């Protein structure tokens with residue numbers, strides 16, 4: 212098992228890496244060498260078509276990605292909560308340009324949540340089982356894999372250096388002189404104590420800037436496939452006939468100024 216570096220294993224403490232120390236889901240490459248797979252455990256053999264069908268001709272792929280959007284909608288709510296909290300603590304939340312940015316990312320988080328409701332509202336029965344709407348799932352997936360890194364970038368922009376100008380670790384507090392200096396420079400605009408400000412900023416860094424956070428950005432961009440893959444799912448499953456029919460409702464209402472020529476006329 213070829214595992215990447217463990218961010219949990221390298222977390223300094225829960226105070227310094229509150230997310231990496233608890234929520235690191237490690238990624239690893241499994242290498243199978245000299246393995247016996249009994250034939251009664253083989254479901255698909257040398258059939259790319261069957262491999263595709265097990266996900267796309269069943270609701271399998273929809274269920275897999277529906278739960279991913281529920282997960283992401285909660286994560287985005289956490290991210291915008293964090294952004295607002297950072298801005299209140301550094302004293303910028305009420306500034307009109309900052310409030311505008313917060314309003315934009317709040318709308319984005321709300322839109323993703325609304326898309327989850329939409330895929331449920333537009334779902335249908337598949338035998339005994341309720342299945343969310345396929346294209347609504349792919350629409351959310353296509354949008355969110357681009358949205359997530361943009362949102363992270365917006366929060367970095369709103370936060371400035373506050374995420375970086377921090378004690379190197381919780382160990383700094385063991386030195387009384389150092390703890391006094393830290394308290395004098397980590398002043399919060401929202402009334403929280405210097406210690407609480409440091410705690411918040413360390414959480415924020417672990418959410419958007421640390422190695423753990425960076426892996427999350429890569430995950431959101433790729434877990435469901437690269438962009439051309441998710442856009443392909445959207446392209447294949449959108450109701451193009453209904454969309455094209457709307458075009459026809461306008462263009463079929465009036466005649467062309469000259470008789471049609473060419474292949475269409477011949478047909």
Ligand SMILES: Cc1cc2nc3c(=O)[nH]c(=O)nc-3n(C[C@H](O)[C@H](O)[C@H](O)COP(=O)(O)OP(=O)(O)OC[C@H]3O[C@@H](n4cnc5c(N)ncnc54)[C@H](O)[C@@H]3O)c2cc1C
Nearest residue numbers: 238426427428429430431432433434435436437438439440
């Ligand atoms: C942190 C993380 C966790 C993951 N977890 C899982 C998991 O739990 N389960 C799972 O199944 N998978 C998981 N994945 C893997 C994910 O499914 C793949 O990363 C994804 O399918 C992209 O494949 P790739 O990494 O080989 O990139 P590539 O296919 O090599 O794509 C890389 C880039 O190359 C370009 N590119 C490549 N081919 C084309 C093309 N034909 N047209 C246009 N551009 C192209 C694109 O710019 C693309 O963004 C995870 C990935 C990450 C990063």
